[in-house]
Structures are given as structure tokens and as C-alpha cells.
Amino acid sequence: MPDTPLPRDELRATVEARRELGPEYESALTEAFLDRIETTIAQRVKAEADSRLPDPRHSTWAEQQERKRHLGLALGSLGIAIPLTGAASFSAGLSGLVIVWTGIVAVNVAYALGQRRRR
Template structure:
């Protein structure tokens, strides 16, 4: 069936259905007819766009699934461990004094254990 005859044939069918059903179904018949006309217009627009733009591009394939991507190891300079040790010693002196002044020997020992823990954890080999 050619594209131009669809609304005319549908209109004839709607008028014949109105004659059979009576005026009680006018709004339902008009809605049905308008839906079919909208579909015909949308099909014409899609055909015109396809003719002008060509077919749509093929969808891209999904990216490959990588179950685990480890974080890259941060680059370390040759002196990074030395700077960490010097930094913790520089912070350890005032923190040790504060810990000893507030909690006595226990506070001083706690600060020293924290400094040792930081240095040990920083020098552990990375997995």
C-alpha cells in the first residue's frame, strides 16, 4: 500500500465504523484515527531522515571486562625513604616532648612507637 493512501483508507474505515457504531463512539474513533495518522507521519519522517543521513552507525562493542586492575605503584625517588625518616624525626621531637609532658613516660613511648610504625609501614614491600 503506498504511503499516501494510508490516511485516506483509514479515514474511510473510520467513517464506515462510525456509521455502524453510531455517534457514541466518535471520540474513540477520532483518537484511533489520529494515532494512525501520527504513526504514518512519524514513519515518513524517519524514512526522510534515513534517506538524508544514511543508516545509523553500528553500536560500539562493550569494553572488555577486567576483573581486577591493580593500582600502579607510585613512583619513588631514590631519597624518598630518607625524607620520610627525617620528617618523622623532625615531627617526633616536639611530639615526644608533648607526649612526655602530658602523659609522662607512657606518652613518650607511645609517640616513639608511632614513629617506628610509620617508618616500618612505609618501607614494607608493596603487593
């Protein structure tokens, strides 16, 4: 966790400053205190999240290759879908579109299910 003062210490310091400066500074002191608390909470949440989540810069070669395969399938599906959609709609109409898109969806679902089984 980041080295930040405990909220109690911050609150004590804020109350003491209010006593010294008077009630006309109460709003500014309260806002400053709440900003420090918010910053402390954000730092702690970030530190906790960073400790639990893997750093993508340290991914393994296999993970990088798997991401490339996923991207390749997605781009390949779109690349083949565009001309097939045009050809199917021109020659076979709606039934051709349904067949083309059913095939594209089936390929992607089969790939996703295969990936899930491998894990």
C-alpha cells in the first residue's frame, strides 16, 4: 500500500487547522480533507488492483500468440463476410445471407468452444 497518512491523522490535522483559522475556512478545509481521503482511497484501490491483476506487459509468448489468433479469426471472419454477404445477397437473396452468416457464426462459436475446452 502507498505510504499515506491515516485518515484519522488527516482528520485531526484538519480539525486543528479549523480551530486555528476559524469557521470561515471550514468549507475549504473540509473540501481539502475530502480530496485527500479520495486520493488515499484511489491509491489503495489501485495498489490492490495492481497486485491482483497480471501486468499485460509481462504476458508470456503463448498468451501473445493466443491473442494474435483471436484477432486473426475476428479479422478473417470480417474479411470473408463482406464479399460473401455481397455475393449471397446478389445471387441468392435473404436465404443466401442466412446461410453465409450461419456459417460464419458457426465457425466462430466452434473456435470459442474449442478454446474453452483447452483451458
